[in-house]
Amino acid sequence: MTEVTLSKVVKKYGALQAVHGIDLDIKDGEFVVLVGPSGCGKSTTLRMIAGLEDISGGEVAIGGRVVNDLPPRERNISMVFQNYALYPHMTVRENLGFSLKIAKRPEQEIVKAVDEAAGILGLDELMDRKPAALSGGQRQRVAMGRAIVRHPDVFLFDEPLSNLDAKLRTQMRVEIKKLHQKVESTIIYVTHDQVEAMTLADRIVLMRDGHIVQVGTPLELFNKPVDTFVATFIGSPPMNLVDGVVQGDSIVLNGSVSVPLPVSAGKLTNGQAVKFGFRADNLMPIGHAVEEEGAAHEVDLSVTLTEPLGTETLLYTNMAGVEVQAKMFNPRPVAPGEQLHFRLTLDKCHVFDAKSGQAVRG
Amino acid sequence: MTRRRLPEWFVLLLPAIIVIAAVVLIPLLFSLYSSFTPYKLTRPSTLWKWVGTYNYEKILSDAKFWAAFGRTVLFLTIVLNLELLFGLGIALMMNKVTWGQRTLRTILMFPMMFSPILVGFQFKFIFNDNIGLVNNVLQSMGFNVALPWLVDAKLAMFSIMFAEIWMSTSVFAILILAGLFAMPRDPLEAAKVDGCTPWQSFRHITLPFLMPFIYIAMTIRSLDVARAYDIVQIMTGGGPARRTELLWTLMSRTGYVDARMGLANAMGYVSILLSILFTIYFFRKLSAARAELGMAG
Ligand SMILES: Nc1ncnc2c1ncn2[C@@H]1O[C@H](COP(=O)(O)OP(=O)(O)OP(=O)(O)O)[C@@H](O)[C@H]1O
Ligand SMILES: [Mg+2]
Secondary structure (H helix, E strand, O other): OOOEEEEEEEEEEOOEEEEEEEEEEEOOOOEEEEEOOOOOOHHHHHHHHHOOOOOOEEEEEEOOEEOOOOOHHHOOEEEEOOOOOOOOOOOHHHHHHHHHHHOOOOHHHHHHHHHHHHHHHOOHHHOOOOHHHOOHHHHHHHHHHHHHOOOOOEEEEEOOOOOOOHHHHHHHHHHHHHHHHHHOOEEEEEEOOHHHHHHHOOEEEEEEOOEEEEEEOHHHHHHOOOEHHHHHHOOOOOOEEEEEEEEOOEEEEOOOEEEEOOOOEOOOOOOOEEEEEEOHHHEEEOOOOOOOOOOEEEEEEEEEEEEEOOOEEEEEEEEOOEEEEEEEEOOOOOOOOOEEEEEEEHHHOEEEEOOOOEEOEO | OOOOOOOHHHHHHHHHHHHHHHHHHHHHHHHHHHOOOOOEOOEHHHHHOOOOOHHHHHHHOOHHHHHHHHHHHHHHHHHHHHHHHHHHHHHHHHHHOOOOHHHHHHHHHHHHHOOHHHHHHHHHHHOOOOOOHHHHHHHHOOOOOOOOOOOOHHHHHHHHHHHHHHHHHHHHHHHHHHHHHHOOOHHHHHHHHOOOOHHHHHHHHHHHHHHHHHHHHHHHHHHHHOOOHHHHHHHOOOOOOOOOOOHHHHHHHHHHHOOOHHHHHHHHHHHHHHHHHHHHHHHHHHHHHHHHOOOOO
16 A cells, blocks of 8 residues: 655745645555646655755655654665666666665576566667667666566656657557556656646646645546636636626626626626636537537637637637637638627636636536 | 879878978887997997897896886886775765865865976975984884884885875876766766665775776876886885886886996896786776776777
């Protein structure tokens, strides 16, 4: 049983505080992704769990055991580093077997474990090469192989795919997900790419400036963002946000367009300044939308720019003076300047308080 | 008019060829030739008398030469290895220093700034048995001794080695420190996670990475120490009674004091062989270590 628990974990670099007392419970066998913009403290958090960084305050426990003062080698973790950190003077085989050799396991067992890992990751052909003679993707696989030979309690990944090209990244993403299904260990995975986070995670931990903003399943974060930061970080393209003021049962956007209040919106006061949020998927031209039922608001908008993506086309339009993105399914060619009749699915719209950015939900 | 013209590449290389010939090739050939003659500086006509391998035979059967030869090998081995150990130790410690490291690095270079002659004189004074610093310190600490630092065979060798090591350990320290600076941090962290103790990390990760740097330092120093004539000459002059005779002092005495230049040149060629062997050895090691790190090519 290897759950990982962080309680009030703080990291200070001199006067600078990089992590501000975060709490997190990770269950046994869970795939948790730490995601957030650059410099938000993801790596620092991961490295504290690994034992590569001192913990300035709070407690980290792995499998119920507080590990604050234990060196990495006593935590039974494996880590995959962003730039792979392979041992340059060792062959792939030696790289894979190094941790077992250090642990003084019998030769036979090492050979078996190494061959098994090589099989899983398709490294058999490369076993006698040095890292310098490998491509980026191959190095990446060796780094993963090195992590799995030990059967650790917890895997830690720090942006393992960020040095790969887009195609390889997608491929390795699938590999990692398969790997998790096979080994069933706890995985903590750091990335700044929200697509990786959405596709891989059982649960996403979204961080910002050393704080945890929201923890939840990918769909929870996507459908119920707690604030405008989460709303714009998760999902591609980012959620459209338009300033507005509450007036009775509707919101007046930028003093011009009026839309009805979504049913999901919580308690709002008359005259409250808000941000009205909706995703491109919820603003579609009639006749080209996916869902045609539920409460909706219809509006005419003129298209300024189109981005055809194949099954759908991204439309850039202008709503109450703000550029917003809409989507068109079963697309047909649209000329810039053309006016279309759009349907805004109100059920899926969000209202955020303008000042705090917090979602207002019923 | 048919004038044969020299090929262009040859014309272009000619200045370099002339300079190299004048500065290196001619002296080299001349000394090689003279090692087959009984050439005495005081009697130039002896230069034209060919004696074949007489000088070489004489050297190879000369106990004094072999004593100096053995002493030189011992000297090189001890000095190079101790310099390596101390240099490695200093570099590892300096790498940990976070405050004032620049200053320390500069101080580390000081011994390299002095002329070996000055270093020789300085240590000759320090190890002097009457007025020397070491004996004075020993006496003021209550030991009523006057150790013959530069007279006793073993102590004198020790003193010379001490001076040589003092002067040149920083070559190792600086090159190894450069290696440590160039060392990527990630593999060390990976090793920590893979279960290494600090010693195991050093043994399996740091040291293999430093090996090329160590062999570069070794190669440089083995060339260098093979010319370490000055310190020995100043401190003991090979004496007393040949107790600290190394090849270099033996050669210069034979050539300039006894004026037997032919013989001295023959010794020179034998010992050049020695230093070439040392150098090749370390160069091989260097290439191997580089290949090990995948830096070959
Ligand atoms: N050794 C250090 N000394 C001082 N400050 C540091 C150190 N390491 C990190 N920081 C600071 O801590 C903060 C968090 O850094 P961290 O590396 O955890 O970010 P990150 O979320 O991993 O970002 P990225 O996505 O760019 O990797 C940053 O503001 C960074 O400048
Ligand atoms: Mg990072």
